[in-house]
Amino acid sequence: MNSTPAATTLTADKSAFRQRLLDALEAAIAEQGYPKTTVADIVRGARTSRRTFYEHFDSREACFVALLSDANADQVTQISEAVDPSAPWQKQVRQAIEAWISSAEARPALMLSWIRDVPSLGAAARHLQRDAMETFIAMVGALGAGDEFRAAGIGPVSRRRIIMLLGGLRELTAITVEEGGRMSDVTDEAVDASIALLRPQAG
Known part of the structure; x- marks a missing residue:
């Protein structure tokens, strides 16, 4: 059954409000950090109401998890x-790592919050971290199953x-950032180590 125009509009409105709340949370994290951010801060930044917030999220933590998942x-x-x-597969490795670092550094406050x-989220953190890892495992697996990796005797990667x-x-990146460095500081080291780990072993 096709959606009615009214239903489509309602779905779009809900999606827009959800995104406004997520954007407001990210802005608040950038301004004052997640621990100091309250639901009131999110609502104020999104220019909406607490009622609207709780129509989308059960708590501040649920909003945070949704932001990080997205x-x-x-x-x-x-x-x-x-x-x-x-x-060539080595170039693909560099492209992937450079894109990973670039995307993370484009949202530095969120990267630090990760x-x-x-860890303060408890069980929610474990689910979030596991889901994030599984998503990246699937992505790397798909890249490593490509023709160039197979031709080099690498793919599929276990x-x-x-x-x-x-x-x-x-x-590596977490320690670098915690010590005041930038993720991009370790680009070459990360590329070299990844290539060494993926390179076919002699014999």
């Missing part, structure tokens, strides 16, 4: 679109190796 999906899309599957604030790769990159 950001993760956007990041995966940007990385996938930045990689040229016809390029590192510093997500799930365990992808987890090792992603875990190492995550820790």
Whole structure:
């Protein structure tokens, strides 16, 4: 059954309000950090009401999880679109890492919040981190199954190796940022380490 014009408009309005709330939360995080951000701050930034907020989210934490989930999906899309599957596999690795770093640095407050604030979410954090990791595993798996990787004797890349790769990159960048550096400071090191981990072993 096709949606009526009224139903379509209602769905679009709900989506728009949801996005306004997410944008307001991200702006508040950039201004004062997640721990100091309240539902009142989000509502004020979105220029809407508490009632509207609770129509979309059960709590501030639920809004935060939704923001990070959407950001993760956007990041995966940007990385996938930045990689040229016809390029040599080493170049594809660089393209993927540069796109990952670029997308993260475009939203620095959110990147820091991933590192510093997500652990405070408890069980919600574990679900969020697992879902984010699974999304990235699927993306890397798809890239590693491409023709150039297969021709080099690499693809498909095993799930365990992808987890090792992603875990190492995550820790490297988290420590770098926590120490006051930029993710882009480790670009070449991240590329070289990833290539070394993926490179076919002699024999």
